[in-house]
Amino acid sequence: xxxxxxxxxxxxxxRGITKRFGSLTANDAVSFAVAPGEIHALLGENGxxxxxxxxxxxxxxxxxxGEILWDGQVVHPANPQEARRLGIGMxxxxxxxxxxxxxxxxxxxxxERGTDRKALAGRIAEVSRAYGLPLDPHRxxxxxxxGERQRVEIVRCLLQSPxxxxxxxxxSVLTPQEADRxxxxxxxxxxxxxxxxxxxxxxxxxxxxxxxxxxxxxxxxVGSCDPAVETARSMAQMMIGAELKSLARRKxxxxxxxxxxIDDLNLPADGPFGVALKGVSFEVGxxxxxxxxxxxxxxxxxxxxxxxxxxQIWPGKAVRIDGRSVGHLNAERRRLVGLCGxxxxxxxxxxxxxxxxxxxxxLSARNRTGLARGGIIRRQAAHGFAERVIREFGVKARGAEAxxxxxxxxxxxxxxxxxxxxxxxxxxxxxxxxxGVDAGAAATIHQALFNLxxxxxxxxxxxxxxxxxxxxxxRLAVMNEGRLSRALETTxxxxxxxxxxxxxxxxxxxxxTAQQGSIQNVA
Amino acid sequence: xxxxxxxxxxxxxxxxTPLLLAAxxxxxxxxxxxxxxxxxxxxLIGAVTGFAVTIxxxxxxxxxxxxALAGAATALVFAVLTLTLMANQxxxxxxxxxxxxxxxxxxxxxxxxxxxxxxxxxxLPGLSDLAVVGPLLFGHDxxxxxxxxxxxxxxxxxxxxxxxxxxxAVGESAxxxxxxxxxxxxxxxxxxxxxxxxxxxxxxxLSLSYTPMWMEGMTAGRGWIALALVVFGAWRPWRVLAGAxxxxxxxxLELHVQGANGIGLPPQVFSMAPYxxxxxxxxxxxxxxxxxxxxxxASLGKPFxxxx
Numbered sequence: 129x130x131x132x133x134x135x136x137x138x139x140x141x142x143r144g145i146t147k148r149f150g151s152l153t154a155n156d157a158v159s160f161a162v163a164p165g166e167i168h169a170l171l172g173e174n175g176x177x178x179x180x181x182x183x184x185x186x187x188x189x190x191x192x193x194g195e196i197l198w199d200g201q202v203v204h205p206a207n208p209q210e211a212r213r214l215g216i217g218m219x220x221x222x223x224x225x226x227x228x229x230x231x232x233x234x235x236x237x238x239x240e241r242g243t244d245r246k247a248l249a250g251r252i253a254e255v256s257r258a259y260g261l262p263l264d265p266h267r268x269x270x271x272x273x274x275g276e277r278q279r280v281e282i283v284r285c286l287l288q289s290p291x292x293x294x295x296x297x298x299x300s301v302l303t304p305q306e307a308d309r310x311x312x313x314x315x316x317x318x319x320x321x322x323x324x325x326x327x328x329x330x331x332x333x334x335x336x337x338x339x340x341x342x343x344x345x346x347x348x349x350v351g352s353c354d355p356a357v358e359t360a361r362s363m364a365q366m367m368i369g370a371e372l373k374s375l376a377r378r379k380x381x382x383x384x385x386x387x388x389x390i391d392d393l394n395l396p397a398d399g400p401f402g403v404a405l406k407g408v409s410f411e412v413g414x415x416x417x418x419x420x421x422x423x424x425x426x427x428x429x430x431x432x433x434x435x436x437x438x439x440q441i442w443p444g445k446a447v448r449i450d451g452r453s454v455g456h457l458n459a460e461r462r463r464l465v466g467l468c469g470x471x472x473x474x475x476x477x478x479x480x481x482x483x484x485x486x487x488x489x490x491l492s493a494r495n496r497t498g499l500a501r502g503g504i505i506r507r508q509a510a511h512g513f514a515e516r517v518i519r520e521f522g523v524k525a526r527g528a529e530a531x532x533x534x535x536x537x538x539x540x541x542x543x544x545x546x547x548x549x550x551x552x553x554x555x556x557x558x559x560x561x562x563x564g565v566d567a568g569a570a571a572t573i574h575q576a577l578f579n580l581x582x583x584x585x586x587x588x589x590x591x592x593x594x595x596x597x598x599x600x601x602x603r604l605a606v607m608n609e610g611r612l613s614r615a616l617e618t619t620x621x622x623x624x625x626x627x628x629x630x631x632x633x634x635x636x637x638x639x640x641t642a643q644q645g646s647i648q649n650v651a
Numbered sequence: 652x653x654x655x656x657x658x659x660x661x662x663x664x665x666x667x668t669p670l671l672l673a674a675x676x677x678x679x680x681x682x683x684x685x686x687x688x689x690x691x692x693x694x695l696i697g698a699v700t701g702f703a704v705t706i707x708x709x710x711x712x713x714x715x716x717x718x719a720l721a722g723a724a725t726a727l728v729f730a731v732l733t734l735t736l737m738a739n740q741x742x743x744x745x746x747x748x749x750x751x752x753x754x755x756x757x758x759x760x761x762x763x764x765x766x767x768x769x770x771x772x773x774x775l776p777g778l779s780d781l782a783v784v785g786p787l788l789f790g791h792d793x794x795x796x797x798x799x800x801x802x803x804x805x806x807x808x809x810x811x812x813x814x815x816x817x818x819x820a821v822g823e824s825a826x827x828x829x830x831x832x833x834x835x836x837x838x839x840x841x842x843x844x845x846x847x848x849x850x851x852x853x854x855x856x857l858s859l860s861y862t863p864m865w866m867e868g869m870t871a872g873r874g875w876i877a878l879a880l881v882v883f884g885a886w887r888p889w890r891v892l893a894g895a896x897x898x899x900x901x902x903x904l905e906l907h908v909q910g911a912n913g914i915g916l917p918p919q920v921f922s923m924a925p926y927x928x929x930x931x932x933x934x935x936x937x938x939x940x941x942x943x944x945x946x947x948x949a950s951l952g953k954p955f956x957x958x959x
Contacts, residue, residue: 187832188830207832208830208831208832209832212832220830224824224826224827224830224831225824225827226819226820226823226824226827226828227823227824227949228819228823228946228948228949229816229819229820229823233816233819236813236816237816237817237820237828237831237833238831243813
């Protein structure tokens, strides 16, 4: 299993790393090696132990057993400072940036104390220019786009001349153009001898970027491969350890009367960091799945809230269901006229973490499925409904009385989507249906959306995952700075065209890339 | 006329100093992301301890550090409860105030009515003798200068030192600070202790200088004004300094209005003024285009539990 590339010791070698949390073994005797200058992918489903493993390398967790070898020497990084001193840098999936601080202050926080901030600002400008990552050291982070924020994290690592860079799902928040720029930077770093450990769900990216992949399942290494010779499908099957179900794609129907009509929807920004919606208009017909793409923070949250009823709109005719104005109705009353919604955030928004699954079912499904007639809770019925969601959507949970917080992210997402789908809505609005969800669970969720559409519902999917939208939608449009582009037929749309509508690479001229034509989806 | 003016300004400075000390301390605590509502209690403990030690030893130079230590010790109770044992910060802070009122009354029972010599005014040869400017700027006691010096030090510390940057980072996002390897809980402990010491000093100023004696509940709500001041000053030391002197002025105005009958307003209106001003400022900076400048630390009052 342990690979040695070229002469000499590997840059990083793991030998039998084991980490337990109570009765759960997150990493079970994991061994692999990364050579100098190698871009090494770490693949696995949710809960396969990827994050735990890299946290161990970066000193955020201490493995219970096993050895970490760094350039042939055994090391035990006790905290991130020690790991950084060795030359290990990490870019987090959820950025560890401070919104109210400037770029240079953010970076100074990751340095040894006594760093002169003026000199540091100069070095930031220098490094960011050298690697084609334009950045103004004195801007406050909340004013930066997501792509620029990631640059801050990368520049922070680069300033310490790392020998190993760990990247945890770096492209999930980027436009295709921004992702391409990132790959250029990573390839250049690798040429200069820096090793890169790359975690991603996007198998196409791994094929394009990585020279070696280690696959984790259930905390163990189950294989390694050369991504260039594998297909995305074969790697996905290694990850889940089973045949990937193919989606039963529906036949497109001739467009029917629009069921959901959004007509010149305007909404002021909510708070200093919110986005105002400006003249958003689109229609979704019966049996149609309509996609809304865009980089996070361009008004998708506001649109989700306006569609689902979390924010009401006056006059109400901006949102119409079967011709009836519903914009002024709140979420519960919209549910009663047939519109259900799945917000983006699972814990604390779509579900109450400390309440049971049955109680969470009651919160949204009580009226449409008669779980609380006359204001009195029918405990048995709620329990039965929750059990049905768990059964039909293959949710891994201890039963209807399990607390929502005890479910993994992917399982809770299946439960939340299932709870809304089983209310048989006429219109379903779903935000990020498969965010952080592994390939198996994603297929389940997509199939449920297909079936719902097949039965005549109109579905709006708001997602940052372009491959997902291209795979499941009939038409799609792009949000940029609160405005919605014209709708494209999904079969005619190219990644490049959509990327341009997203606003291209922020703060840089848009470059044409090799990523043209239609992209094959994993599923 | 000029003499009256100088006298009034001197009383304004005296009224502002305990507010400034306590508010600057609380500002540091809140910038680290901790909301300690026990300022009133910590001030009272500081006031009675400073008084008792000064009486027992005969030296205010021992009483003042003792007050700071007592304030810090009270804050330590709060820190252990909220940072280590994860108790709710709001409830614990309120309890700390009630606890401080009771404990200080118990500790000070035998000192009620005992006189103490007020802190000596510093005399700077030449400067203090200047007309008008002398008594205005150079005729106060040591705690007054200390309060201004500490505020300047805190402003510099937060903006220019690495440790101050770490403290702001902890208050902004404890999770992020933890993930890049900063000791969140330790930083918050130190901030709490500093805040307690500053509140203790504020209390000592009341019992040793402002009204040199001990009375139950002698802070009379100044701890709450200090808390309001931090918000009023939008968590910035310089604005807190300005706010402390403004609120100090309002307090003095209240006294003079009570004395004079010319104005038709009841004195209670002036007692309300600091709180009304805080509400007004909050409303203005929370609304519309000012909202982004509210500047509240993003993790304020949120407990931090490091993942295993």
